[in-house]
Amino acid sequence: MRALLGGASGLVSGFAALAVAELVSVAVRPEASPVTVVGGAAVDRTPPALKDFAVRHFGTDDKAVLQLGIVVVLALFALAVGVLAVRHRRTGSGVALLFGAVGVAAAASRPDARWADVLPSAAGGVVAGALLYWLAGRARTPLGGRPGGRGGAGAGVFDRRGFVVAATAAAAASAGAGALGRQLNADKAAAQAASRADTVLPRPASPARPLPAGVHPEVRGLSAFHTSTKDFYRVDTALAVPRVDASTWRLRLHGRGVRRPVALTFQDLLGRDLVERDITLTCVSNEVGGPYVGTARWLGVRLADVLREAGVRPPSEGGPADQLVARSVDGMTIGSPVETVMDGRDALLAVGMNGEPLPFAHGFPVRMLVPGLYGYVSACKWLTDLELTTFDDFDAYWVRRTWSRGAPIKTESRIDTPRPFASPKAGVVPVAGVAWAQHRGISRVEVRIDGGPWHEARLAAEAGHDTWRQWVWPWRATPGSHTLEVRATDRTGYTQTGQRVGTVPDGATGWHSVVVAVT
Ligand SMILES: Nc1nc2c(c(=O)[nH]1)N[C@H]1C(S)=C(S)[C@@H](COP(=O)(O)O)O[C@H]1N2
Ligand SMILES: [Mo]
Secondary structure: OHHHHHHHHHHHHHHHHHHHHHHHHHHOOHHHOHHHHHHHHHHHHOOHHHHHHHHHHHHHHHHHHHHHHHHHHHHHHHHHHHHHHHHOHHHHHHHHHHHHHHHHHHHHHOOOOOHHHHHHHHHHHHHHHHHHHHHHHHHOOOOOOOOOOOOOOOOOOOOHHHHHHHHHHHHHHHHHHHHHHHHHHHHHHHHHHHHHHOOOOOOOOEOOOOOOOOOOOOOOOOOOOOOOHHHOOOOOOOOOOOOOOOOOOEEEEEEOOOOOOEEEEHHHHHOOOOEEEEEEEEOOOOOOOOOOEEEEEEEEEEHHHHHHHOOOOOHHHOOOOOEEEEEEOOOOEEEEEHHHHOOOOOOEEEEEEOOEEOOHHHOOOOEEEOOOEOHHHOOOOOEEEEEEEOOOOOOOOOHHHOOOOOOEOOOEEEEEEOOOOOOOOOEEEEEEEEEEOOOOOEEEEEEEEOOOOOEEOEEOOOOOOOOOEEEEEEEEEOOEEEEEEEEEEEOOOOEOOOOOEOOOOOOOEOOOEEEEEEO
């Protein structure tokens, strides 16, 4: 009986702590709520292999899984601490306070930590400790005894009604506080959404090249040339998607070799000449045959122009900085080679994606893109600061986590159809997919069956060197089980290696293969 009451006291106290923390986070920022800071701190400390595993198995749901995990673990601890508290009231309450301290430590350790971020966890800890102390006292008050007396009560003889009333009142008050907090945070989010909804993107001074006919052969199951925004992969460390108010947003540009530091507003950017480009973005965590690659029509300002105006020169012209470090509002740092950013390619400060302002999840209001570089070394979302420095002086977020400093996208290809373990009918079966080698371009794609000779696939029309290229090969399929493999050759003449290498530290290699059973 005691254990049951203890467990209930623990759960109610834990729930109250989260509810109060949610309410306090309204005054601080939603990202400072304990589950988010603990989850974020966990993400920061996740070894690359595990992060890769999470991305691979849960995809964009990896964060929902993590948050659910934290809540489940918290509930179990709350039960245990409650049971402890009915026996050792001070110790139990002290442990509850300690949980708040864990949240405080997590909040303070985030790369974008501000001092106020510790407040929600601190308030939650204090509430949990105090409430548990009080409830635990009730749980062992003998009928007619003194609350807080040293548990001399006989088993089962206690003020049941008093406890139930107290616990219910605490739970109800917490539910109210939590709901109010959620609502206020939602109101804030609505205001930020309005700043995006009110954004009107100007027409590009330099529109994208019209797509040649036939960039997308009509084959069922083949990826569309343009990936729709809703299907576009998302990879980032943000547990709560940052929602930046564009009207107060600023981009600072400073550092070594910057002769005129600048601070640009969103309107400053929209007022400049905008270019529109089709660019295929790829994640370094994309396994051979994986889904973390997509093509969008991006609208933005050429980053090299902004750098030149500020007096920046690339290393080849004697500039002192070889690394451009992009910082996001959530403290992410992403370092790109200055030489690459300024070599004439369409490196962008992007404001639009597929004809709309960037979605919040893809970096509203402004993100970076550098065709030919994996996202983790080029594509900073929620961008707010650009610093010119050197690779010797600074390691960006992922580099500190064993990924390479430099990471050009590797020449890769993928079979989209037939799907693995499909059972097409014997006869002509179209084998089709995509190949990419951004900023080099694809010149050949070959397919082979069961390790036999390579057959050249028909390449779809080429939209440009910065995008993927669709391909098709008509296969005369015979009954039985067969293994299809694909490899691409880029315009430098390099043919994709068949050697299987994992994603860490600079991108996977190997031929994508698909096994099918022809009937
Ligand atoms: N602020 C921020 N920007 C980020 C990341 C991140 O975690 N935080 N992830 C990078 C990685 S690893 C990739 S692959 C791309 C993915 O961009 P997308 O989510 O728009 O597809 O964003 C990059 N920009
Ligand atoms: Mo990535």
